[in-house]
Amino acid sequence: MSISPGPMMQPTVAVSPPIQVAVPPVQGTVFGVVPNPTIAAAPPAPRLAIPPPQGFPGGIPVQQAPTYYPSTKDAPKRSGPRETVLNQHGQVARLTTIGAPLNEKLEVYDVSTGETQAGVGIFFQQEASSWIYVASIVPGSSADRCGLIRGDDELIQVDSVKVTAQESLADVRMLILGRPGSFVSLSFRRAGGQYGQGPRTDYYYYDVELMRGSVEFIRMQQDAMLRPDYTQYELEIGRLRDEIDALRHQQDAIPDDPRVAPLEDELKSRMEDLRRFEKMLVRSQERSKEAERAQAEARESLNRLKEENEKLVAREEEHTRVYDELNKRFTDQSTSLQQMNKQMLQEIDAERTLRSSVEAQLSDVSSEISKLQAEAAALKGKHIDQRARLRQGHATIREALQAQEQQLATLADVIPALDMVHSSLISSIALDPIRLQTYDFSIPKTPRFAGALSQPPPLSASIHSLRGAIDYGEIKVDPQVIEQRIQSTKVQEDV
Numbered sequence: 001m002s003i004s005p006g007p008m009m010q011p012t013v014a015v016s017p018p019i020q021v022a023v024p025p026v027q028g029t030v031f032g033v034v035p036n037p038t039i040a041a042a043p044p045a046p047r048l049a050i051p052p053p054q055g056f057p058g059g060i061p062v063q064q065a066p067t068y069y070p071s072t073k074d075a076p077k078r079s080g081p082r083e084t085v086l087n088q089h090g091q092v093a094r095l096t097t098i099g100a101p102l103n104e105k106l107e108v109y110d111v112s113t114g115e116t117q118a119g120v121g122i123f124f125q126q127e128a129s130s131w132i133y134v135a136s137i138v139p140g141s142s143a144d145r146c147g148l149i150r151g152d153d154e155l156i157q158v159d160s161v162k163v164t165a166q167e168s169l170a171d172v173r174m175l176i177l178g179r180p181g182s183f184v185s186l187s188f189r190r191a192g193g194q195y196g197q198g199p200r201t202d203y204y205y206y207d208v209e210l211m212r213g214s215v216e217f218i219r220m221q222q223d224a225m226l227r228p229d230y231t232q233y234e235l236e237i238g239r240l241r242d243e244i245d246a247l248r249h250q251q252d253a254i255p256d257d258p259r260v261a262p263l264e265d266e267l268k269s270r271m272e273d274l275r276r277f278e279k280m281l282v283r284s285q286e287r288s289k290e291a292e293r294a295q296a297e298a299r300e301s302l303n304r305l306k307e308e309n310e311k312l313v314a315r316e317e318e319h320t321r322v323y324d325e326l327n328k329r330f331t332d333q334s335t336s337l338q339q340m341n342k343q344m345l346q347e348i349d350a351e352r353t354l355r356s357s358v359e360a361q362l363s364d365v366s367s368e369i370s371k372l373q374a375e376a377a378a379l380k381g382k383h384i385d386q387r388a389r390l391r392q393g394h395a396t397i398r399e400a401l402q403a404q405e406q407q408l409a410t411l412a413d414v415i416p417a418l419d420m421v422h423s424s425l426i427s428s429i430a431l432d433p434i435r436l437q438t439y440d441f442s443i444p445k446t447p448r449f450a451g452a453l454s455q456p457p458p459l460s461a462s463i464h465s466l467r468g469a470i471d472y473g474e475i476k477v478d479p480q481v482i483e484q485r486i487q488s489t490k491v492q493e494d495v
Contacts, residue, residue: 118180118217119173120210124155126169131155134188140215146208147302149188150196156205157187180213197316237281240274 121141126132131154137144155163158175176184190196190204211218247267 116180117177118212118214119177120184120186120212121215122149122176124169124172129165131165132163132167132169132172138215140218142210142213142218143208145218146210147306148206148208150190152196153188153190155186156189157185159185176212178212180217182212183209184212185209197320237274237277240270240277244270244274 121138121143122134123136123138124132125135133155134149134151134153136151137149143149155172157163158172161175163172176186178184185207186209187205187207190206191200191202192198192204193202194204244267247263247270
């Protein structure tokens with residue numbers, strides 16, 4: 001007999017062929033127990049009612065290496081029958097659900113067959129004329145334990161059936177639901193690459209094989225794969241103890257029988273087997289506890305990794321959002337700066353054009369100013385000459401005015417005498433006009449002086465000028481006044 005541990009620390013007992021011991025018939029009974037002439041071998045190793053699923057050691061779904069296909073047409077088609085539920089007319093039966101698509105145990109009841117159908121723990125959703133995608137995943141379900149499926153992943157194939165955007169959600173649900181414990185293969189694609197951070201046009205394709213069943217069903221399958229059937233071991237140990245007790249009674253009853261020695265040897269062998277079974281049971285229990293602890297630690301690690309992954313995804317999304325905002329702000333500012341730069345260049349060109357025109361105007365004005373300055377200098381020279389001439393003319397005028405004042409003063413002194421002479425002359429002419437005709441003399445005109453007077457005219461010239469003015473009518477003489485003057489002159493002469 002040999003003992004070898006199987007996978008996942010599950011002991012497997014390999015039992016040798018049964019040992020046949022020939023014992024002659026014994027008359028009667030020994031303490032009411034009929035000895036069994038044939039000692040049966042140990043029972044075979046306990047077998048599980050449900051074989052372990054492929055790809056799920058110990059009933060725990062494990063992450064499979066994802067397969068990447070460039071497009072859906074390159075994805076391999078799955079072969080093999082798929083489970084369907086038919087009604088009495090041979091048609092595919094519809095599963096009736098109340099409320100949500102699945103209940104809390106991920107199971108639905110088929111009213112046509114009376115069987116319970118189970119899913120894989122995925123809630124799908126479909127928009128109008130779009131692909132069916134993952135809306136949420138039930139914690140602890142087969143899809144959750146897989147660890148590959150994410151929200152918004154699009155379903156493209158169920159077993160060997162392709163799923164398109166024209167498929168209805170009810171038909172796809174019929175394909176996924178099935179008997180608890182059975183398996184279904186799902187193919188998904190993820191926009192943005194494996195991590196969902198690339199362009200939306202890049203797709204990442206992967207396949208998963210999930211067990212149908214509720215969370216409790218999956219947990220029971222896991223416990224069944226990790227924990228051996230202790231009841232079988234206990235029954236076997238009890239049976240061995242009963243046989244050992246029977247052999248002991250037989251040994252006490254037949255001490256001199258030569259067949260006792262082989263039975264004692266067999267008894268010792270059975271005792272050793274019993275001790276080995278007990279040790280194996282203890283080791284199995286310890287390994288089961290260790291496996292449970294390892295499973296608990298693995299679950300905790302998986303939960304921590306999921307939380308950290310969610311935090312990293314959230315942080316990455318936040319970083320992406322901040323980057324998008326900064327990129328948008330940078331783009332807006334860059335566009336604004338380009339527009340401002342373009343506007344400034346236009347303004348600079350306009351200012352340069354204006355500056356050129358202003359410089360041309362300033363050049364013209366400067367030349368005009370130069371001309372005006374030259375003319376002003378020439379005018380200034382002319383003004384200086386004119387001022388000198390004006391000063392000289394003013395001096396000449398002052399001299400003439402002084403001479404005129406002197407002449408006026410002289411005339412003021414001479415006029416009374418002239419008046420007397422004139423009066424006497426007029427009176428003599430009036431008294432004797434014939435005598436005036438005998439004298440041949442002409443009265444000169446009053447001379448006209450141009451320019452400044454350097455010297456006053458002589459007195460005779462003034463008298464002649466006065467005479468000429470009277471003769472030409474420039475000085476009007478009233479005869480009555482002359483008569484009065486003559487009378488007064490006569491009176492004075494008489495006196």
